[in-house]
Amino acid sequence: MKYTILFVGMFAGMLCLASPAQAVTQAEDIATTIILRGYACGGRTVSNISESQDAKGNKTIRATCPNGKRYQIHVTADGRVTVRPLN
Amino acid sequence: MPKGEAPNRRYGWPLAILLVGLLTVPATAAWSDCDSTDPSGTTRQQGQMTKTDKAVVDAGTAAVEAESKSFSMDELIERLKKSDAIGFLTKLTLRSDAVDLVDMVKAYKRDASRYSLADLHARFNGLLLKVLALLNDDPKLSKDISMAREDIWKSLMEVKA
Numbered sequence: 001m002k003y004t005i006l007f008v009g010m011f012a013g014m015l016c017l018a019s020p021a022q023a024v025t026q027a028e029d030i031a032t033t034i035i036l037r038g039y040a041c042g043g044r045t046v047s048n049i050s051e052s053q054d055a056k057g058n059k060t061i062r063a064t065c066p067n068g069k070r071y072q073i074h075v076t077a078d079g080r081v082t083v084r085p086l087n
Numbered sequence: 088m089p090k091g092e093a094p095n096r097r098y099g100w101p102l103a104i105l106l107v108g109l110l111t112v113p114a115t116a117a118w119s120d121c122d123s124t125d126p127s128g129t130t131r132q133q134g135q136m137t138k139t140d141k142a143v144v145d146a147g148t149a150a151v152e153a154e155s156k157s158f159s160m161d162e163l164i165e166r167l168k169k170s171d172a173i174g175f176l177t178k179l180t181l182r183s184d185a186v187d188l189v190d191m192v193k194a195y196k197r198d199a200s201r202y203s204l205a206d207l208h209a210r211f212n213g214l215l216l217k218v219l220a221l222l223n224d225d226p227k228l229s230k231d232i233s234m235a236r237e238d239i240w241k242s243l244m245e246v247k248a
Binding site: 023024025026028029030032033036037061073075079080081 | 171172173174175176177179180181182183184186217221
């Protein structure tokens with residue numbers, strides 16, 4: 001019985017060590033992009049995300065950082081990313 | 088029984104088991120490293136190299152050789168694209184930065200007075216640092232990119248104007 005408990009414990013420990021990395025959420029992804037462009041965000045996630053896309057394939061994302069600042073991220077059809085504060 | 092002992096009884100065992108589990112894996116490796124006795128049971132003399140020692144040395148040499156291999160740039164890029172540690176938008180942002188850097192290198196090759204090599208190197212280091220910081224959850228890729236740093240710089244410098 002003791003060995004069974006020990007084995008289960010070891011297995012649980014190994015699982016904890018080998019747990020894979022979780023995928024990044026969209027809110028985290030947007031916050032990281034804002035920070036990478038040198039803007040203050042005040043946290044690692046954003047809220048109030050809105051997205052729109054024009055006919056040419058350019059995408060515009062608006063999101064609010066934990067510090068209250070709202071940003072607009074513009075992604076062109078060829079993949080260029082620019083960030084602009086809205087307030 | 089005193090009131091304060093109840094939580095210890097309830098959680099003490101599972102916690103202890105988990106702790107033992109966590110500690111056993113590295114401890115087993117450390118144990119095998121520290122063991123100074125041969126499988127045959129004879130104690131090792133100082134300065135003598137046993138078969139196990141030779142095998143360990145050979146394995147270490149092989150590992151160093153494997154680590155010092157030159158990395159395929161396409162493979163690293165593919166791994167970076169597939170990595171879950173960085174989000175899609177962040178990858179696009181890094182790609183934009185990389186395209187800007189390549190444009191700077193092209194401009195430098197056309198007209199060296201526009202940018203200095205030190206500027207380019209500083210920008211390259213900054214971009215690489217960003218990538219490595221973002222790859223916190225993918226340590227293997229982070230390590231490989233870090234080791235391929237010079238190769239990446241060389242291939243960047245080979246870009247034609």
